Amino acid sequence: MSRIEFKDVRHAYPSAAGQAPVYALKEISQVWEDGGAYALLGPSGCGKTTLLNIISGLLTPSEGSILFDDREVTQLPTTERHIAQVFQFPVVYDTMSVFDNLAFPLRNRGMPEPRVRERVTEIAAMLDLSDRLNQRAAGLTADGKQKISLGRGLVREDVNAILFDEPLTVIDPHLKWQLRSKLKELHQQIGVTMIYVTHDQVEALTFADQVVVMHDGAVVQVGNPIDLFNKPRHTFVGYFIGSPGMNVLPCKLENGQPVFANNLLSSGYPVDTDISGKLEIGIRPEFVSFCDDGIPVEIEKVEDLGRYQVVTVKHEAEQIKMLVGEDQSIPSISPQIQFDPASLRLYCDDWAVETPDA
Amino acid sequence: MTIELRNVSLRVGAETHIYETSLSLQPGQFNILLGTTLSGKTSLMRLMAGLEKPSSGRLWANGAEVTGVAVQKRSVAMVYQAFINYPSFSVYDNIASPLKVAGLPKKEIDAKVREFANLLKLTPMLERLPNELSGGQQQRTALARALVKGADLVLLDEPLANLDYKLREELRDELPKMFADTGATVVYATSEPLEALLLGGYTATLNEGRVVQFGKTSTIYRHPETLEGARVFSDPPVNIAAIEKRGDTAYLSASVSWNVPAKLAAMPDGKYKIGLRPHHLSPNGAGVEVDGEVQIAEISGSESIVRVIVEGNNWVSETHGIHSYEFGQSTSFFFDSSRCLYFDANEMLIETQL
Amino acid sequence: MRKSTNQKAWWLVAPVLLLVAFNAFIPLMTVVNYSLQETFGDNVFFWEGVSWFEKILRSERFHDSLLRQLLFTGMIIAIEVPLGIAVALSMPRKGPWVSVCLVLMALPLLIPWNVVGAMWNIFALPDIGLLGYSLNSMGFDYDFTQQPVSAWMTTVLMDVWHWTSLIVLLCYAGLCSIPDAYYQAARIDGASGWAVFRYIQLPKMKRVLTIAILLRFMDSFMIYTEPFVLTGGGPGNTTTFLSIDLVKIALGQFDLGPAAAMSLIYFLVVLLICWVFYTVMMRNEEQ
Numbered sequence: 001m002s003r004i005e006f007k008d009v010r011h012a013y014p015s016a017a018g019q020a021p022v023y024a025l026k027e028i029s030q031v032w033e034d035g036g037a038y039a040l041l042g043p044s045g046c047g048k049t050t051l052l053n054i055i056s057g058l059l060t061p062s063e064g065s066i067l068f069d070d071r072e073v074t075q076l077p078t079t080e081r082h083i084a085q086v087f088q089f090p091v092v093y094d095t096m097s098v099f100d101n102l103a104f105p106l107r108n109r110g111m112p113e114p115r116v117r118e119r120v121t122e123i124a125a126m127l128d129l130s131d132r133l134n135q136r137a138a139g140l141t142a143d144g145k146q147k148i149s150l151g152r153g154l155v156r157e158d159v160n161a162i163l164f165d166e167p168l169t170v171i172d173p174h175l176k177w178q179l180r181s182k183l184k185e186l187h188q189q190i191g192v193t194m195i196y197v198t199h200d201q202v203e204a205l206t207f208a209d210q211v212v213v214m215h216d217g218a219v220v221q222v223g224n225p226i227d228l229f230n231k232p233r234h235t236f237v238g239y240f241i242g243s244p245g246m247n248v249l250p251c252k253l254e255n256g257q258p259v260f261a262n263n264l265l266s267s268g269y270p271v272d273t274d275i276s277g278k279l280e281i282g283i284r285p286e287f288v289s290f291c292d293d294g295i296p297v298e299i300e301k302v303e304d305l306g307r308y309q310v311v312t313v314k315h316e317a318e319q320i321k322m323l324v325g326e327d328q329s330i331p332s333i334s335p336q337i338q339f340d341p342a343s344l345r346l347y348c349d350d351w352a353v354e355t356p357d358a
Numbered sequence: 359m360t361i362e363l364r365n366v367s368l369r370v371g372a373e374t375h376i377y378e379t380s381l382s383l384q385p386g387q388f389n390i391l392l393g394t395t396l397s398g399k400t401s402l403m404r405l406m407a408g409l410e411k412p413s414s415g416r417l418w419a420n421g422a423e424v425t426g427v428a429v430q431k432r433s434v435a436m437v438y439q440a441f442i443n444y445p446s447f448s449v450y451d452n453i454a455s456p457l458k459v460a461g462l463p464k465k466e467i468d469a470k471v472r473e474f475a476n477l478l479k480l481t482p483m484l485e486r487l488p489n490e491l492s493g494g495q496q497q498r499t500a501l502a503r504a505l506v507k508g509a510d511l512v513l514l515d516e517p518l519a520n521l522d523y524k525l526r527e528e529l530r531d532e533l534p535k536m537f538a539d540t541g542a543t544v545v546y547a548t549s550e551p552l553e554a555l556l557l558g559g560y561t562a563t564l565n566e567g568r569v570v571q572f573g574k575t576s577t578i579y580r581h582p583e584t585l586e587g588a589r590v591f592s593d594p595p596v597n598i599a600a601i602e603k604r605g606d607t608a609y610l611s612a613s614v615s616w617n618v619p620a621k622l623a624a625m626p627d628g629k630y631k632i633g634l635r636p637h638h639l640s641p642n643g644a645g646v647e648v649d650g651e652v653q654i655a656e657i658s659g660s661e662s663i664v665r666v667i668v669e670g671n672n673w674v675s676e677t678h679g680i681h682s683y684e685f686g687q688s689t690s691f692f693f694d695s696s697r698c699l700y701f702d703a704n705e706m707l708i709e710t711q712l
Numbered sequence: 713m714r715k716s717t718n719q720k721a722w723w724l725v726a727p728v729l730l731l732v733a734f735n736a737f738i739p740l741m742t743v744v745n746y747s748l749q750e751t752f753g754d755n756v757f758f759w760e761g762v763s764w765f766e767k768i769l770r771s772e773r774f775h776d777s778l779l780r781q782l783l784f785t786g787m788i789i790a791i792e793v794p795l796g797i798a799v800a801l802s803m804p805r806k807g808p809w810v811s812v813c814l815v816l817m818a819l820p821l822l823i824p825w826n827v828v829g830a831m832w833n834i835f836a837l838p839d840i841g842l843l844g845y846s847l848n849s850m851g852f853d854y855d856f857t858q859q860p861v862s863a864w865m866t867t868v869l870m871d872v873w874h875w876t877s878l879i880v881l882l883c884y885a886g887l888c889s890i891p892d893a894y895y896q897a898a899r900i901d902g903a904s905g906w907a908v909f910r911y912i913q914l915p916k917m918k919r920v921l922t923i924a925i926l927l928r929f930m931d932s933f934m935i936y937t938e939p940f941v942l943t944g945g946g947p948g949n950t951t952t953f954l955s956i957d958l959v960k961i962a963l964g965q966f967d968l969g970p971a972a973a974m975s976l977i978y979f980l981v982v983l984l985i986c987w988v989f990y991t992v993m994m995r996n997e998e999q
Contacts, residue, residue, distance in 0.1 A: 043522050044493060058896050078899045091897040093911040104911075108902040152901060172395055173549050177594070181654040181665070188685070199522045206656040225657050240524055242660065286660060286678075304576045305555045307637035307676065326637075 002069040002160045004032040004055060004193065009064030011050055024050045025061070026218040032161070032195065037187050039208035040197045041240070047217040048197045052163050055195065056083045068160055084153025085163045089170060090145030094138040098129060101137045102151045109156075123155045126186060142170045143179055150183075154190065161193035168203060180206055201241050205229075213237050229284075232345070233352045238282045244310060244321045246282045248347070253279060258346055261315050263295050265339060277349040285310070287340035288322035290331055294338035302330060313337060359385055359420045359433070359510035359543050361406060366415030368401055375401045378415065379569040381562060385510075385543040388534060390554045390575065392547075393564030393590060399547040402564070403513045406545060407434045419510070432511070435504035439516040441496035443488040449475070449499050450484040456507040474502045477536060494525045505536060512537065514546045518553075530556055551593045555579060563590040585705035588633045594663055597634040597673040603627055608695075611669045616646045616695040622708055630708075633699040636663070636676040645694040650675070652683040666691065746972035764973035774974065776949075777957040778981075784864075784953055785932045788871045792928060793921070795872065796879025801913070803884055814884075817877045825874075829941025832870040836942075856943065860950035863943050867951055870938055875931070879924045886920035887913060922993050926986065933982055954978055 009028045012021035025047045032038055040048040053059035054066065057078035065074045073081055093101050102120045111119075124130045127147045132140065137148055146167055153162045164183075168176045184207055187194050198204050204211050205225040213220045213228065213236070220234045232238035238246030251260045258265050258281050265281065297313035297320065309324045313335065322337065324330060346353040361383040368376040376398050383389045391399040404410045406417070408429035416425045424432060435456075443452050450471055457467045475481050478498040488496050497517060504512055514533075518526040534557060537544050548554060554561050554575055562572040563582075570587045571578050582588035588596045601608045606623035608630070609615045617623075622630075641664070650666030650673065657663075662681045665674050668691070675691055683689065700708040747764055749757040768774050803813045823831075838844035838855040843866075847854040856862040890912065898908045936955040939945070945952035945960070952960070958978065962971030 043524060056900065058899070078896075079902050083900060085896070085900050087893040087897065089891065089893055091893050093915075095911060095915045104903070104907075105901040108904065108907065149897070152897075177656070180656065184654060185685070199524075201523060202656070202658040205658060229660055243523075243527065243658075245524070245527075284660075303556050303558065304579075305552065306579060306635065310556075 002193075003034045004161060005067040005070075006030045006054075007065045007067065009054065009061045009066065011047075011054065011059070011061045011063070021062075024217055025054070026216075028064075028219055030212065030219065030222070032193060034193055035191045036193055037184075037207060037209045038193075038195045039204035039211045040195065040214060041199070041201060041204040041211050042214035043199055043240070046214040048214050049165055051214070052085070052165055052195065052197050055161070056085050056163055057081045058085075082156070082158045082160045083163060084156065084159050084161075085165065086146065086149045086153060086167045088166045090142060090149050092137040092140075092145045092148050094136075096137055097134055098124070098137050098140070098148060099133040101148050102129075102155050105152050105156050119155055119157070123151050126154070126189070127151050127182070143172070143175050146171065146179065147182075150186075154186070154192075159192055161195060164194065164196040164198075166198055167196075168198075168200075176203075183207060201243070205241070213240065215240075230343070231352075232282065235280065235282060235347050235350045238284070238345070242284060244285055246284050247288070247320050248280050248282050249318050249320065251279050251281045251346075258344070261295050261318075265341065265344060275348050275353065280347045280350075281339075282345045282347055282352075283339045283343060285321045285323045287343035288320060288337055289340070290322075290324070291336055291338040294336040296334060296336050299330065299332075299335055360418075361511060361543055361545075362418040363406070364416050364418065366405060366412045366417065368405060368410060369413040375567055376405065376412075377568045380415075381569065381572055383543050383545060384560070385541055386538075387544070388537075388557045388559035389543065389545045390548060390557060390559060390561040391545060391564055392549070392551060392554045392561050394549055396566075397564040397590075398567040399549075399564055400515055401567075402569075403436070403515055403545060403547060406511065407436060407513055408432050433507075433509045434511045434513065435507045435509040436513040436515065437497075437500045437504045437517045439519050441488070441493060441500055441520070443496055443499050443503070445488055448485050448487060449480055449491070452488070452499050453480075453502045453506050456503060460507075470506055474506045477505070478502045493521055494529070497521060497529070501533075501536070505540065508540065508542075510542055512540075512542050512544045514544065516547050516549065519549075533557070551579075551591050554591070561591075563587050565590050581707065581709070582633075582699070583707050585631060585633060585701045585707075588699060588701075592635065594636045594674040594676060597632075597636060597639060597668075597671070599632055599634075599669065599671045599673075601630050601632055603630055608632070610646075610648070614646060614648055614669065618700070619696070622700050625702075625708065629703060631701040631705065633701060634673075634693055634697065636674040638697040639673060639675040639691050639693045640677045641675065641681060641689060641691055642677075643692045643694075645692045647690050647692055649688055650691045652685060652687045652689065654685065655681065655683045743972045743975055746968050747976050750969050760969060764969045765977065768970055768974050768977060773957070774977075777952055777954050780950075780952065781933060781954040784868070784935075785929060787868055788875070788932050789925060789928055791868070791872050792876045792879055793925060796876050796924070797883050797917070797921075799876065799880045800883035800887055801909070803880070805888055814881070817880050817884075820874050820877050823874075825937040826941050828870065828874050829938040832866065832873075832938075833942050836866045858947055860947060863947060863951050867939050867942060870942060871932065871935070874938065875928060878927065879921075882920045882924045883917050886917040890916050918996075922989075922996075926989050926993075929989070930982060930986065933985075 006028050009025065010023055011025040012023045028051070040051060042048050050059065054061050057073075057076060060074065065072055067073065068081065093104065096104070099120055102123060103116050106116045106119060120133075121130070124133055127150065129144070129147055129151065132144070137145070140148070150167070153159060168179060171179055180203060183194070183196075196204065196207050205228075208225070210222060210224060211228055212222045215234070215236045221228060221232065221237045223231075228237060228241050232241065232246065235246070235248050239248065249260055251258045251265075253259070253275065258279070260281060295315055297315045299311060300314050300319070301312040303310040306326070308326055309328075309330070311322045311324050311330060313320050313322065320337070363379060363381045365378050365380055366376065367374065367378040391402060393399050401410070405412055408424065408427060412425065416423060418424065419432070444455065447455065453471045453474060454467050457470060462470075472481070475484055478501060480495065480498055480502060483491060483495060488499065491499070497520075501517070518529055521529065530553065546557060558575055560573065561575040561578050563570040563578060565586050570590060571583050578587065579591055582591060585598065589598070599610055601610050603609070603618060603622065603625070604627050606617055607615050608618045608622075648668045650664075650668045653665040653667060655662055655664045661676060661678055663674060663676050664681065664683060665672065667673070702708055748760060748762070750760045751757050799817075803817075804810055835841045836844045836856050838848055838857070844854060844856070853859070854862050856866040894912050895908065898912060903911070934955055935953060936959070939951055939953060940956055943951045945956045949957075955978075958971060958974055961967050961974065
């Protein structure tokens with residue numbers, strides 16, 4: 001177990017001579033506390049897998065250093081970093097039984113056989129694999145194989161961190177939550193640092209205590225699920241988290257208050273009147289509601305999702321999504337909407353304008 | 359084009375992949391096939407396309423029988439889960455390929471390709487090869503190729519499953535608009551109930567090769583004819599429990615009971631089953647109170663999904679707001695009994711909510 | 713996926729069937745005919761029944777050449793398979809050298825077989841050949857035209873040079889299909905190079921290796937051109953393998969009956985071993 005620190009890490013893949021390097025990972029300085037459950041959340045190509053491979057040592061960063069418990073490990077090979085990694089596609093040694101698969105990392109390190117047996121049985125029980133220990137690994141289903149991959153990481157006693165690279169990709173959709181819960185349970189039981197890479201916000205928000213949101217090679221925000229949802233510091237975070245994502249609408253400032261569509265939006269936002277740049281407000285669909293005297297809109301689409309309805313409305317050229325309760329009725333004659341002032345956030349050039357209480 | 363399946367079934371060797379079913383699909387809306395991975399969605403689509411011959415039954419298109427007609431002669435386009443494009447053709451050539459096969463003049467091909475490339479936001483990428491594109495762009499190319507054909511029947515087999523979460527949302531928004539004006543019959547297979555609800559139209563729920571129910575999506579959702587239907591069309595899974603009815607009271611257990619609606623009260627006493635959607639079970643509020651032992655709590659944006667054990671049943675509660683629980687903690691949950699779906703001994707719905 | 717059957721396809725196959733019948737089936741039947749009879753030419757035949765088969769199966773000459781053949785096939789498979797795997801493992805899988813290596817490996821396979829024999833003949837000549845001269849000047853007493861051991865060595869070496877590339881290319885294809893994640897996982901598991909080979913690479917190459925071994929077995933069992941050009945079957949009959957012996961009997965001595973019987977036995981032996989191989993392979997697949 002240890003504390004992992006990134007100091008000014010940047011990574012560019014080798015490019016042709018004479019061309020400027022393309023950074024897959026822009027400047028990152030981040031601390032991963034011992035025993036924490038972290039998620040790296042972001043769309044494809046944002047650099048999260050690159051980051052993971054740098055932690056595990058499968059990739060050496062072109063700049064910067066990595067420290068495990070204040071010890072420099074940047075040049076240390078993978079085997080000496082005591083890291084376990086679970087990949088997107090289950091990796092099992094087909095010719096071996098489940099037991100032998102789990103025992104493999106221990107036997108490679110010369111652990112005496114009785115201790116191996118003890119450890120494997122313990123981990124197999126945690127993963128509900130006890131009744132299949134003697135089966136050939138190749139015969140298991142996808143989620144069984146991923147459990148074996150996970151087990152091979154857990155079975156080692158000297159593991160500093162376990163890294164997951166979109167591990168639920170091949171799992172049947174209706175079995176995903178089982179493996180998700182199992183991972184969370186294991187984290188609570190064992191307490192080893194776990195870093196989980198995904199593009200699925202449900203997986204990230206469920207699993208992690210701290211979520212690192214990445215976009216285009218940079219870390220955009222780090223926070224717990226509640227903060228990320230309620231106080232997104234970047235429009236990308238607002239858009240990416242929540243389904244549907246946050247509405248981002250252009251606005252102007254008048255006397256320090258944001259104005260949208262000629263409606264003064266009271267937001268408790270005493271702002272510097274000399275902010276310049278692209279000004280936008282962000283409001284989540286949950287906090288948009290119908291009212292009697294507000295912004296006039298046209299209703300474009302209503303989708304019934306069971307527990308709520310997603311209503312897409314339009315004001316001039318701007319499209320706004322709102323969530324309306326299951327049984328609530330939608331006004332058909334000149335509908336008007338309002339935004340909950342407490343949930344309104346102001347953004348300048350995509351970054352949140354902090355209010356005194358933020 | 360109206361597609362009709364009459365008593366169609368598919369048997370491969372000793373296994374039945376599709377049990378006898380009859381369906382009628384209309385143009386101008388999304389016809390969704392909803393079911394888990396091996397439920398038979400792909401087999402059914404292949405039957406509709408003509409890639410497989412049915413073991414029994416007949417297929418009709420626009421009033422003409424097409425059962426034995428080879429797929430090349432039918433007006434069909436298909437998009438798959440794995441982004442399938444001709445790897446050595448540029449995006450332009452990929453989209454143009456069905457038109458070239460049809461023998462259209464060059465000018466017309468060019469105009470059409472550009473039209474659909476524009477619709478799918480592929481114009482800056484027309485000269486690139488598929489492996490130079492991102493997943494979303496590759497799938498858009500496949501969609502463009504399917505659209506440009508102007509086929510009467512378009513089959514989409516879980517086309518968004520391999521894409522990023524957010525990309526999936528965006529494309530899902532755009533798909534109905536893309537197909538709205540073509541007049542084609544669109545069949546869309548998915549394993550996510552939420553997608554079915556978002557896309558609207560008509561839905562056929564499938565389970566293990568059987569078409570459980572077919573009808574307007576929201577109707578199927580709110581009035582599943584069978585317990586199986588309720589199960590298939592629910593994510594997180596619907597809460598099921600056995601109850602015993604005596605007179606006009608339903609007993610979940612000795613300590614939990616409530617009054618049943620008149621329709622059910624009039625039926626004979628005995629064992630029944632209830633189905634309760636997760637978002638109707640909540641830790642706050644009023645109604646019937648049950649004790650739940652918390653197994654795991656998951657957070658999704660602003661919702662909490664808590665899995666609990668209630669009277670020995672595995673139940674799920676979905677509520678707004680973030681609630682945290684300890685594993686094994688015992689808390690009260692509430693549900694409004696009028697939201698219960700009641701099923702009789704044959705797992706058929708007793709219509710109490712109309 | 714079940715495709716609808718199309719009876720018209722049989723018409724398209726008919727020409728091939730005729731060709732096969734003409735080139736293979738009818739000659740085979742002729743051989744069977746000859747094997748059961750005795751002839752001195754002029755189309756005069758005397759029924760012999762199975763006596764040729766008995767004579768051949770009992771003849772020491774046949775046993776000797778069969779043993780020689782088995783020894784030869786055994787040797788080259790024992791050398792070529794591990795060598796082929798080793799070379800395939802050391803070939804780069806990415807980068808600019810890949811195409812260079814592939815071409816180098818393919819070259820020996822492209823040379824006509826009698827040219828291979830002729831090449832090695834000259835190469836191994838004890839007085840003017842590079843190999844022969846070097847070996848002799850290093851103190852070895854090497855002369856493949858006179859000494860059986862040298863002749864065997866040279867023949868085996870020639871076959872290894874000629875055909876190892878086939879195994880290399882097949883194994884290489886198998887290796888390239890292993891996703892990177894396996895190697896990464898093995899690194900993380902602390903697996904040694906040997907463990908990686910045994911548990912990841914070898915299992916994935918199994919299918920490909922089976923085909924490679926089967927091909928090499930069949931080809932080497934029927935080998936004729938190269939050893940014939942190299943040694944002519946000599947010195948004496950020390951490198952007279954089955955097919956060389958067969959040709960000697962049939963064309964040299966013009967004993968058509970025994971030759972026909974021998975070739976049928978030969979054919980059945982190869983068929984039997986292939987069938988065994990195939991069954992074992994299929995059973996492994998089902999597991």
